[in-house]
Amino acid sequence: MKISYNWLQQYIQLSEPAEEIGALLTKSGLEVEGIEKFESIQGGLSGIVIGKVLTSEKHPGADKLKKTTVDIGNGTILPIVCGAANVAEGQKVVVATVGATLYPTDGEPFKISKAKIRGEVSEGMICAEDEIGLGKSHDGIMVLQTELPVGTSAAEYFKVENDYTFEIGLTPNRADAASHLGVARDLRALLKREICKGEEKSLPAPKEKLNFNVSVENSEACPRYSGLVIKGISVKESPEWLKNRLKSIGLSPINNIVDVTNFILHDLGQPLHAFDLANVGNTVKVKTVAEGTEFVTLDGNKRRLTAKDLIICNAEKPMCIAGVFGGLDSGVKADTTAIFLESAYFSPDFVRKTAQHHGIKTDSSFRFERGTDPNITVNALKKAANLILEIAGGEIASDLIDIYPTPIQNFEIETSFSYIHKLIGKKIPSETIIDILSNLGISILEAKDDNLKVSVPPFKVDVQREADIVEEVLRIYGYDNIEINTKIRTEYIADFPKKDKAKLHNKLGNLLAGAGFSEIVTNSLTKESYQKLIENSENPVLILNKLSEDLGVMRQTLLFSGLEVIAYNVNRRQKDLKFYEFGKTYFKTEKGYTEKDRLALFITGNQHDESWITKDTPSDFFTLKNFIQRIIEKLNIKGLAIKTISNNYFSEGLDYQIKGKTLVQFGKIADKILKATDLKQAVYFADFNAALLLDLLSENTVYQEISKFPEVRRDLSLVIDKGVTFEQIKQLAQSKERKLLQEVNVFDVYEGSNLGDNKKSYSVSFYLQDNEKTLTDKVIDQTMQKLMDSFEKDLGAIIRK
Incomplete structure (x- = not known):
């Protein structure tokens, strides 16, 4: 939608430059997407x-x-x-x-x-x-x-007119601002200045009244219909001031009659339509017509009307699709000498459905679909008629027709100042709230103590609830004027539902199933003998009326029940297995009993099915680690600390922690654990804290833009003590270079007598990238030197060159 700066000044005095007015409108919700200078020549x-x-x-x-x-x-x-x-x-x-x-x-x-x-x-x-x-x-x-x-x-x-045009991205709810008058109302509230609507001229009395009949047969689709007849007009070019007004908002002048209707549309927000009286006759009917009736619109296209389309007809045939598009024969022509001027309020629902069905979008339908002001039809008609008399001559030839059987009433809304303060998050003076609402055209019916009752005119189609009143106040008061509390609380606005376990199960289940895992569901009852294999185990939950010794206690880990499933399959020659299970573990405490949610992963046998094209590759510790890393990346978990495991489950293993809490322990199962379930092949096991996974689950997927600048790789060969892990190297590198270092990877490990006692060599790749510019050799060299200095100082590394 385009709005002219000079045109606005017909309603409100503006001394501020166009850029400042544009910024004010944007802050109030009328987003100014651009400002263009307009010159009439x-x-x-x-x-x-x-x-x-x-x-x-x-x-x-x-x-x-x-x-x-x-x-x-x-x-x-x-x-x-x-x-x-x-x-x-x-x-x-x-x-x-x-x-x-x-x-x-x-x-x-x-x-x-x-x-x-x-x-x-x-x-x-x-x-x-x-x-x-x-x-x-x-x-x-x-x-x-x-x-x-x-x-x-x-x-x-030559009286060249200079102007500025605001391109406003009007949201669908702001139908009240789809005109210069509507924008001026917002500026009245923003600038606290009065609107000058000018002197409302009355229409001259008709010297001769034509016998003219108007009937509205569908008042639901057309609650109000106004019109009058003007005869003796001369269709010609519009005066310069009118042409400049239309040009400033991107419209091409056509003739003085059509230009007036377009002017009123963008001036007051009220669409008008001028019919050639020679085509109208003396009768206008507002009604629906038979399904399939053919009608040629102004663009020359033949359309088939539906039984739900509201049509403006003469005594015999359709002349116009109400609120949407005129007919080819009924419009103003160069030889037109008399017109019937229509100003109506059509139901937004009817206009929207008709416009969508026929695929027609016009300036009129744009406004009728969103809701126009039913109380402005007569004022708009008078202003247009006086303009036509001024620039096209002629005289009024009928009474002013206004069919309005059931007037549309204002919306009455009851709220309170305390509710407004609560929703805004700041106590605004009651006088300020009243002034803002009054300047927006909302009448104050009651403002006593904490109570506030207002009357909202129909043109404010988006203000029908308490929250809408708050929004009106806030957008004029200014979002920037609401200070951010250091202790932000939002529980008074919305409830935050608990995270759904099913979402976590589905998300990770899909990931693991896609990687070749099968889900297992095992019994929560297990052997009491397994309990003795767990170091530092808590008091088990014993079953008082146990069915057998094999089902004597509630499990404290998913490990043994999973190993039993693996043993069952291995004994039946199914040796290459990948399983996962979501389950609970159970514990006895001083205060009673508790249960914990866990996720277990099991891998054993070869990584892939036997094939002529690939060699048999046994699963190992790093096979399991790869799947754990995929789960961590899937949930976008950051800031993990890594420690070695010191319990009797694993012969080798790691402990991933976040903020001091164990997220997952994983590794190779110790032989004495395997022996308890009669397993002889290696099994790799991961035990996740599923409750912590759920806490870390984000409801929103975070996407990061791919950098358009190239990535650079640099390799280093480090001779270090055997006790130094790659993870130490990685964490040290990331702590020293947070901006440019994107990835650290080890691609070769070497141990030999030529390196010295208790020494090993890591070949490590470093990937550097700047998301804002291309890296220079100087920056790359400085970064790598900083990393090498850190490795030598903190890890005692020798850089092999």
């Missing part, structure tokens, strides 16, 4: 002045050219070579000076420069109207009849 006639021809004589070197001197004021006399036959001494003419850019009616813009034409110096150009974009005539130069002194700018003589 392209280029604004800059550098073009009124001059007087002092001499005019034949060019010595060309028969069709004349050599002139022109006074352009301030004692400046310009020699100008002119090709126009009508140039003569004593004329006042339009002169483009050196440096001026001309925007001709046809053709590309060009700049005036000092030149020699057939040997004679020419320092400007005497212009025809088409050469400066004023018309299409090129019969000769423009000769002015004016008393204005030479040197006067052509912009002043």
